[in-house]
Structures are given as structure tokens and as C-alpha cells.
Amino acid sequence: MAEEKKDTDLWEVFIQPKNGLSHRHCGSIHASDRNMAILAARNVYARRGEGQSIWVVKSKDIVSSDPNEKAENFSADDKIYRHPTFYDVPDDVGHM
Amino acid sequence: MKKDMVDMVFEGLLRIGDDNLILGHRTSEWCGHAPTLEEDLALPNIALDLIGHAQALYSIAIQLKSDYNHEDQLAFLRLEHQYKNLLLVEQENGHFGNTILRLFYFSTYMKYFWEQVSINCFFKKLKEFAEKAFLETSYHSKYSSQWVITLGDGTEESNKKMLEAVSNMEPFIGELFDNDEFADISFKNKFLPKPSSIFKNWEKEVKNVLKKGKLNLPEILLKKNGGRKGEHSEIFGFLLSDLQYMQRAFPNSKW
């Protein structure tokens, strides 16, 4: 077998299902550069009319938080003043 | 429509339908054998589009003639000389670069072709279909141009292989732009664009892409033709024996 030392880059693919919605992660592909990455993303992840816009980003360029820091990043939802029910408004004001 | 007009439209639909069917057939041969898994998805996508175009065109064609009641009769049950595709599309795939360069030449041609049809064609069914076909062939042209540039520019080896592909393809390009009698009549009747009228746009775009891939477009002369008259290459018979095998071995069966 011919020897091959280097893989092409891995890219993450995000598709926006329609205008007004966020781009959503749908998977990954391998591609040598950004032009090829967009083509590959389209060929792999847009075969069933899934959306209308594609983003690709090199996986190694994504900075992610440490799972061990989950607790400090996402502290308990104990700030009750952030919830609408914390505030009293007379019933006859109607929906607010 | 008068009978001579019906014959003209039918002939035109066969020509384009056959080009798409046969190139779709060749492209589908790659499924499972491409250089990367990503391309194993890309090439069948294109084959699906091309064969889909053939199916749509045949289904318009059969509505014009009472001797046909299904598009499969056109796809599978004609004799060799009744297929009207270009010689270019029936040639063997060769290596990946060869396949890609042919796709680039053909889809770039078809992009301009469909654009013209979508503006000028008197035959409403084809005019409507042309809009969808234009979008799909534009994508094929974009996809293949990216690969032509990548392979032409890539390594010394890949550039050599693309030079090889350019010269393999050269004798077959003239036929794309050949104005035969049918082409003149169908242009006069506002049915299809004149093949030669597409050349200027095609040449400009192709030259530009080839240049980025460190390749040159040779001078285009009419060297090999005959496909439009049903005179095919030797290799075409083998393609048909694959394509038609089931329909010939089990006639009058439902699948």
C-alpha cells in the first residue's frame, strides 16, 4: 500500500435550516482547504434539502471549555430574580 | 404542434437526454471507488442529477409520440445508432482527473445551454425544466472547476495527469459546438440555442479555470463527431450491454 503520512484537516459543518434560525452543528468532513470543505459539506450534509446556508470551520480552530469546569461555567440556576414569576403584578393587568 | 416540429423537439430531447444518461452512467461507475469518502458522495450526487435530468427529458419526449409509453423504453430499449449522445460523454472514465475534466467541460457547456433554454425556448415544458437544470449544472461546473484547479496546481505528478486529461479530451470537444442541420433548424424555431453560440462564454470560463490550474486549452477543432447521428465509439457497445442487460435478458417484465 502506498504510504500516506498526513490526513487532511477535519472540519465541523453547521447548517442553517432556514432564515431566522441559527446554524446548527450537523457533523464533520475531511477536506484539504476551505473551498473543498464547503463543497464536501454540501455534498455530504445537504442531500435532502436540509437547509439554506452552510458554515464550515476547522475542528482544531474551535476552542472549547474543559468539562471539569462545567460547574464553575454553568453555576446553578439560583438567581430567582431572573425569572418572571419573581415579580408580583396584579392579575387584572393581563398577560405581561 | 405540426409533425415536423414534433420530430424536431423529440430529436432535441433525445440528444440532451442521452448526453445526461450516458454521462450519468459513467459517473455512477465511480460509486465506491473514489479517492476519498467525501468524493464517494460527491460523484453519485452528480450522477443522480444527470440521470434524473435524462429521466425528466425522456418523460417529456414520450408524451410527443404514441409509440412510447414509458421513459425506460427510451433509456433501455433503443439500438446503438438510436442514441444521440456526444462521443465525449461515452468515453471511459480514465483516472479521477480525466473524469473531472470531462465533467467540467460538459457541465460548463450545459450551464450556458440551460440558461439560454430557460430564456428563449418556445417549448414551455423544457423551458421550465431548464431553470432547475441550470442550477444543478452550475453546481457541477463549480465543483469540477475546483478540482481542476486543485489537481492542475497540486503536485508535479497531478499536473502531468491533468495535461494528459486535457489532451485525451481534446479531440472530442469540437462536437460540443458543432452546428449541424438540426442545430440550425432548432435555433431558427426558437427551440434550442446554437451550439456554436455557447463557445465564447465557455472558452472564457474554461481558459480561466485551466490557467489557475497551470493548464492550457488547446485550439478547438472539429475532430471527432458522429454521436449526434448515432455513430458511436467501439466502447459504447459495452456500456450499452451493461445498461440494457436486464431489459434485454428479461423482456416484457416489470421491475
Next chain:
Amino acid sequence: MNSDTNNSVNEIPLIEEFQKKIDRDEKIEPKDFMPEAYRKTLIRQIGQHAHSEVVGMLPEGNWITRAPTLKRKLSLLAKVQDEAGHGLYLYCAAETLGKSRLEMTEELLSGKAKYSSIFNYPTPTWADIGAIGWLVDGAAIMNQIPLCRCSYGPYARAMIRICKEESFHQRQGYEIMLTLARGTKDQREMAQRALNRWWWPSVMMFGPSDKDSPNTETSVKWKIKRHTNDELREKFIDAIVPQAKKIGLTIPDKDLKWDKKRNNGLGGYAHGKIDWEEFWKVVKGNGPMNNERISSKKKAWDEGLWVRNAARMHASKNQSTVVAAE
């Protein structure tokens, strides 16, 4: 395989927490702690699954240029293409565990990695395409649906996408068989012969009997396998037998009979003896098409090397021009 043997003492609390998470039906994500054995088992399982998809393109791909109608041609092409996609999603899932696509591919091509033995059988007729869709995809989907809930996040997500796309595969296979079974005498015979060829290999697709499947217990504990081989196999047979009857084809197992005591009195089919010798023969590389399948993939890979090299080289040249222009 035992999860506890290779881990150092200070990992023990982490392993306990890991197992609790799984027991609570929480997913494990790439950067989370996982025992080395879990990672290895997953890489092996996802890898085998990915390889099976990719090799599985060949027996069916064999019929794309000869499909009998345009409709059949388009659906077969779309289906085989889906398999490439499924292989791709799965390789990407394995990549999150630290195994590159290149390594995976090399293991497949060198014969080191296994893939489903079913794809080492030939497809001599069009009816084999029907039989594969109906039986092989039918068996695959039984295996795959529970995996949509497996404990490893990227694998579960890939499986959800795969199962969604697979939904038409078994139907197209059954429809082909149904059309043949209702067709001419030649067509009916073609369908029956294909069923005869594919029945036992499909039944064996679920793997060895539970008593001979040592990895099952740990994998079930880790929720990377949610049913045992025999459970799935029986479910498959119970589903397929009435479908065969409906189209007038005969399952090639004379010992197949309804047993109302099975499944806690709900009933189920008892099947004949499975020829495990045949199974192991094919697994060990001596099936009818083992060599052909791998050499075909190897040929494509080797012939594609110049293309991949060119793409990398073009990208690196381009990279430097982008930087220079900045």
C-alpha cells in the same frame, strides 16, 4: 474485557462517577473522562460499523450500471451513496475518540480491522439487491435503532442521522422482492434463489450466540450495546418470516416453526441450527468475496493517492499565499 483491570488506583472514583453517569442515562462526550477500555471498545465497534458501510457499497454498487429501470437505478445509487455517508459519519465519530480516518482506512485495507462478513457474499443477480435491502438492511436497522440511545454522544448522534436516512432502504429492498415475486417464473425463481443465498448469512449478522459472545456483558453495562445478539436475531426472524409469506417466498429453514411459548407467551419462531463453522470461516477471511472486496477498496485508495496528495499540496501553497497577502 474488564473495565477495571488497566486503570490506576486514582482513577477509581472517576470510573465510579463515569458508570453512575451512564446509569443515569447521561451521555459521555469526547472530552469527558472515560476508562481506556471503554474508548478502545468504542473505537473497535464504531470502526467495524464504519468499515461495514464502506465495504457494503461494493456488492450493491456492482448493480448500479445494470439496474433494470431508471427508477431502480436512481434509488440504488442514492442508497449506496447513503452508505458512503454513513461510513463517513461513523469515521468522524471514531475520530472524536482519537483515531484518525487515515489510521482507520489503513487498518481496513491491511486486513487488520474487521467488517461485517455479510458483505463477503456475492451479488450475482438483480434479486440479490432486493434481498440485501430487505434482509441485510432489515437486520442492520434492528442493530442500529437501539444504538441511537447509546452512551457515547457522537456515536448516538451519528446513529440518529443514519437511522433517519436508512428508513427507505429496507422498503426499497422489499419492494424489489415483491415485484419479482409477483413477476414471471424467471423472476420468482431469481427472488427465491437470492433469499436462499442471503437468509443464513443475514441471520448470522447478529454475531455469535450470547454464550459465545464474551464482550456483550461489559458493552451492555456501558450502554454501547443495548440488546444481546440472540435477542436481536430472534426479533429479526419474527419480523421477516411473515413478510416472506406475504410475497410467497420460502425461508430456507425446514426447522422454522411457530412456538407460542416464546417471548413470555406472546409467541415467536424457533429456527434451525446455525452453521457457525461457515460464519467463522468467512470472518477469518475465507468467504467467497473477502479478497475481492478488500483488493477493490485498496485499488481505489491507491489510485486516489495522487489526488489526495495534490489536494494537500494545493492547500499548502494556497495557505502560504493567503498568509503572504495578509
